[in-house]
Amino acid sequence: MSFTFTKLKIPDIVYIVPKKFSDDRGMFLESYKYSSFVVGGISVDFVQDNFSRSKKGVLRGLHYQLNPHAQGKLVTCVKGKVFDVAVDLRKNSSYYGKWVGKILTSDKNDMLYIPEGFAHGFLALSENVEFSYKVTKEYASQYDRGIVWNDPDLKIEWGIDNPVLSDKDKVHPKFKDAECNFIVL
Numbered sequence: 001m002s003f004t005f006t007k008l009k010i011p012d013i014v015y016i017v018p019k020k021f022s023d024d025r026g027m028f029l030e031s032y033k034y035s036s037f038v039v040g041g042i043s044v045d046f047v048q049d050n051f052s053r054s055k056k057g058v059l060r061g062l063h064y065q066l067n068p069h070a071q072g073k074l075v076t077c078v079k080g081k082v083f084d085v086a087v088d089l090r091k092n093s094s095y096y097g098k099w100v101g102k103i104l105t106s107d108k109n110d111m112l113y114i115p116e117g118f119a120h121g122f123l124a125l126s127e128n129v130e131f132s133y134k135v136t137k138e139y140a141s142q143y144d145r146g147i148v149w150n151d152p153d154l155k156i157e158w159g160i161d162n163p164v165l166s167d168k169d170k171v172h173p174k175f176k177d178a179e180c181n182f183i184v185l
Contacts (some may be wrong), residue, residue, distance in 0.1 A: 002030045005040035005050065006058070008102065010095045014042060015102055016074075029109055030075040032074065036041050038089050046134035051078075054124040054131065059163035061121015062087055062147040067181050069143040070116035072136035077104040080126035085156055087175070089146065090117040090182040097175060098154050103132050106130075117182035119147050121160055145179055146172035 012021045018029040030036070052176065054060065062085065065071050075084060083105050088095040104110050104123070114120050122131065149156070149163065151174045172178070 002033060003151060005041060005179065008100045010086070010088055010098060010100045012088075012095075012115050013100050013118070014037050016040070016111040016113060017025050018109050018111075020109065023111055027182045031109070036115075041043070042074075044115075044136050046074065046136055048135045048138050049136060052131045054129045056127050056128075056129075057165070058124045059121060059149050059160070059165055059169070061169065062083065062119035062149060063121060064089060064119040064145055064147075065137065065182070066145055066179065067116075067143075069137045069140040070139070072116045073120055073133050075114065075120070075122070075131065075133040076105070076109065076111040076159050077106050077129060079106045079130035079134050079159065080124065080128055081105045082122040082124055082126075082129055082131060083158065084112055084118070084122045085117040085158075086112070086114045087154060087156075088117070089119055089178075089180040090184045091180070093117075093184045098156065099155065100155055101131075117184075119129065119178075121149060122181040123160060123163060144167050147175050147178045148172040151175045
């Protein structure tokens with residue numbers, strides 16, 4: 001198989017490492033292959049690709065979209081290094097309110113699959129970061145929501161006290177006040 005799939009401490013979050021083929025010309029890898037992902041337990045249709053650039057210290061998140069426009073995401077760091085985080089928002093999940101974080105690097109070309117029902121964010125750890133994500137639903141601004149990055153109840157260990165935030169990310173509500181309509185199916 002061209003990928004290894006590893007479930008994290010929240011088992012619905014899957015860490016994915018592609019197999020690289022390197023020689024004196026350079027490197028080749030498959031960054032996504034539907035049939036391999038199905039075998040790895042991820043059988044979703046991606047409908048939109050997103051791309052961002054960030055400077056060191058930029059924190060984007062924690063973002064999500066409400067149902068019926070909730071997004072599953074396949075995220076990867078194309079250039080640099082990020083600390084990527086997902087928070088379980090599914091009210092009847094045994095992991096509700098828990099988070100998982102993973103460092104993703106362009107050197108490894110590793111990825112995370114984050115299903116619907118999770119808030120997502122990342123912190124740029126290197127000077128310049130390029131970040132790519134496939135999503136299962138198109139962006140719908142009226143369903144866009146967020147949770148403040150430093151919520152004391154979530155206790156996410158970002159490793160930074162004063163990240164660079166967008167105006168929108170500065171004013172997100174706390175987890176306990178955030179609107180969400182997710183359940184485990």
